[in-house]
Amino acid sequence: MRNTMLIADDDIGYRDQLSELFKDKFDIATVGNGREAMAYLVDHHKEIAIILVDMHMPIIDGRALLKVLKLKGVIKRIPVIMMTTDRDEALVAESFENGATDMIYKPFVPQVIAARVNNLIALNRGRLQLEEMIRQQTVQIQEKNKELKAFNSKLIEIMSSIVEFRNLESNSHIKKIKGISRIVAETIMRRYPDDYDLRPEKIEAIESTAALHDIGMIAIPDSILLKPGKLTADEFEVIKSHTTLGCEILKQIEELQDKEYITTSYNICRHHHERYDGKGYPDHLEGEAIPVEAQIVALADAYDSLISDRTxxxxxxxxxxxxxxxxxxxGSFSEKMLDCFAQSRTMIENFCKKF
Structure with a gap:
């Protein structure tokens, strides 16, 4: 526990007066100039509860010492009271700008300085306790976020496995869609940082939820989904409904997922068959009205479909x-999307060769 008062004053009379005043409340350390104060702080900074500094001292004065304490971040943890006989308002203002917690004029009234020191100590300890409580809560929130992300990943893995078990998508297709999506998204983030809201957390959500792009296929009747011959126009309309049906499925689990994940998965599921020229489905979105995550997964899906065997x-x-x-x-893709696809071509091809 911090329980030391450091008194920096070249006037031994004031040092003794302050030491006597606070000896029952603090362990007292006294120095005669700023250099000695800094030397003491190096070895004992974790023990100090408050620092009293005279403005005018030899070698290194109080003004210079205060600037060093600010530079080193000491004043963020330890209150510093400046003491002076000089009532220069500019000097006082400078002290507060440099982080002084309070200013006391000499000669001081013992009861007044004792009350002010006690108040500052109480306030600082309360602040430090609050900061520690916030730090602990932040750690707890971070742990909860890790748990939620792990749960999200497991839930997505289970749902994508349902698609795989129905032989609607191969495991390699899902892995390639995820990997290609990450590569393209990271390239977009580097090349067009001001055009798209792509952050590492968003890219992580895109990669993970890309596995659910065709989750709606589980709601399509087998008679249509597994039909060996050519689909009729009506049957193809049913197939196209997998985008909206998938969103209905995702709505059932939205309370279980992180907001970033559910929004990203919804956009991918609904819009990965939109086209940049507006000729896609289900909403015929055009251009940048198509969410970037859906554009990315659409490109990844199109490329993997081309390099995969079909019946x-x-x-x-x-x-x-x-x-x-x-x-x-x-397909129809934006110039920026194609630029990033071209820039990441080698990485994508090397990644896909693993499967």
Whole structure:
């Protein structure tokens, strides 16, 4: 516990007077100038409860000492009372600007300085206790956030497994969608930091919830979903409804998820089939009206679909797939999105070769 009063004054009479006044309340340490005060602080700063500093001392005066205490951050933890016989208002103002907690004029009335010291100690201890309580609560909140993120990840993993178990998506497709989405999102954050609200936390949410982009497919009847032949126009409309059906599923768990995750997953699920030219579905959004997370996952989904085998065709090689994305033959994407896709091409291809 901090229980030492450091008195810095070249006048031994004042040092003795203050020492006598506070000896029953504090352990007293006295020095005659600013240099000695700084030397004492180096070894005993954790023990000091309050510092009394005379404005005019030899070698290093009180003004210079106060500036050092401010620079070192000492005044954030320990109250400092300046003492002076000089009633210069500019000097007083300077002291408070440099972090002095109070100013006492010499000669002082013992009862007055005792009351002011006691009040400052009580206030500072209360402030430190409040800061410690806030620190502890912050740690608790951070731990709860970690637990919530872990729960979010587990919940998303379970839900994406449902899609996988119905043979609607392969495990490798889900992993590639997540990985490509992260690579593209990080490139966007670097190249267009002022155009999109992409932060590390947002990118983490995009990568994780990209696994749920087709969660609505579990609500599509098997007779349509697993139909071997060509779909009718009406059947294709049912397939398209997986975007809105997926959002209905996500609404059922929104109270269980972090707000960032639920908003991101909702936008991805509903809008990953929108096109930049406005010809997508379900809402026919155009341009930047499409949430950036949906644009990212749409690009990742299109690319992985091209490099994966389908029942009606073999996979395209990565070079061909890249060209189809860039030319607009496999979707409509913004110039910025295509720029970031091009910039991250090597990383994406190296990542996809793992599967």
């Amino acid at each position: 009606y065709r073999d996979a395209f090689d990565m070079s061909k797939a890249y060209g189809m994305i860039m030319s607009g033959a496999a």
